[in-house]
Amino acid sequence: GAGVSQSPRYKVAKRGQDVALRCDPISGHVSLFWYQQALGQGPEFLTYFQNEAQLDKSGLPSDRFFAERPEGSVSTLKIQRTQQEDSAVYLCASSPVEDQPQHFGDGTRLSIL
Amino acid sequence: GENVEQHPSTLSVQEGDSAVIKCTYSDSASNYFPWYKQELGKRPQLIIDIRSNVGEKKDQRIAVTLNKTAKHFSLHITETQPEDSAVYFCAASRNTGFQKLVFGTGTRLLVSP
Numbered sequence: 001g002a003g004v005s006q007s008p009r010y011k012v013a014k015r016g017q018d019v020a021l022r023c024d025p026i027s028g029h030v031s032l033f034w035y036q037q038a039l040g041q042g043p044e045f046l047t048y049f050q051n052e053a054q055l056d057k058s059g060l061p062s063d064r065f066f067a068e069r070p071e072g073s074v075s076t077l078k079i080q081r082t083q084q085e086d087s088a089v090y091l092c093a094s095s096p097v098e099d100q101p102q103h104f105g106d107g108t109r110l111s112i113l
Numbered sequence: 114g115e116n117v118e119q120h121p122s123t124l125s126v127q128e129g130d131s132a133v134i135k136c137t138y139s140d141s142a143s144n145y146f147p148w149y150k151q152e153l154g155k156r157p158q159l160i161i162d163i164r165s166n167v168g169e170k171k172d173q174r175i176a177v178t179l180n181k182t183a184k185h186f187s188l189h190i191t192e193t194q195p196e197d198s199a200v201y202f203c204a205a206s207r208n209t210g211f212q213k214l215v216f217g218t219g220t221r222l223l224v225s226p
Contacts, residue, residue, distance in 0.1 A: 003156075004156075030211075031211050033213060033214075035214075040219075041218060041219070042119075042202050042204075042216030042217055042218050042219050043157065043202070043214070043216050044216070045213040045214065045215070048212075048213055050211065056213065059213070091156070091157070093214075095211065098208060098211045101147055101159050101162055102147075102159075102214060103159070104149075104156040104157045104158070105156055106154075106155060106156045107156065
């Protein structure tokens, strides 16, 4: 498919475990964003990459959250020592160039027990 | 930082009626305003967007208006159909593809046959 792909679609983890969420952007898209969407809320910005450079990580809620995009394509969002408040849908979006809109993936629904 | 407010939170209309959703933003530097439709468990999908150099944009039954002076923009859906039922999010950004989106809290639209 040509869209943004995220995996896994669902992830259940026990509190204290580490999790890793993957995003495959549309091929050739330069920018990549991660958003967190709590139940019944709008997506909230976490971090932004332009190619492999992480240009903005101001939305990451704590130092337990870490994102990388080492080769400028696939990105991984890692959450260490998960807590219940981390339960949310994590959305990835990508854009090809500056004047084109962001396209979203289906997200990963993370549930922390 | 940017703050986007969205009203109403829920909107129920009869099939064939019009629906209007309103958003206000706080950052006068914002110049890009997309609207996303999100069905349950699915990705946000861009339905229309507008840039600050344009006051109105229309695409078939959907239109968006922007008032930069008042810092508000609205989504208008005419001749609503049951398949229009979803959650709609407005967003604001200082750029299109290279800047984070700040989302409103969403409007749940229900179109009854």
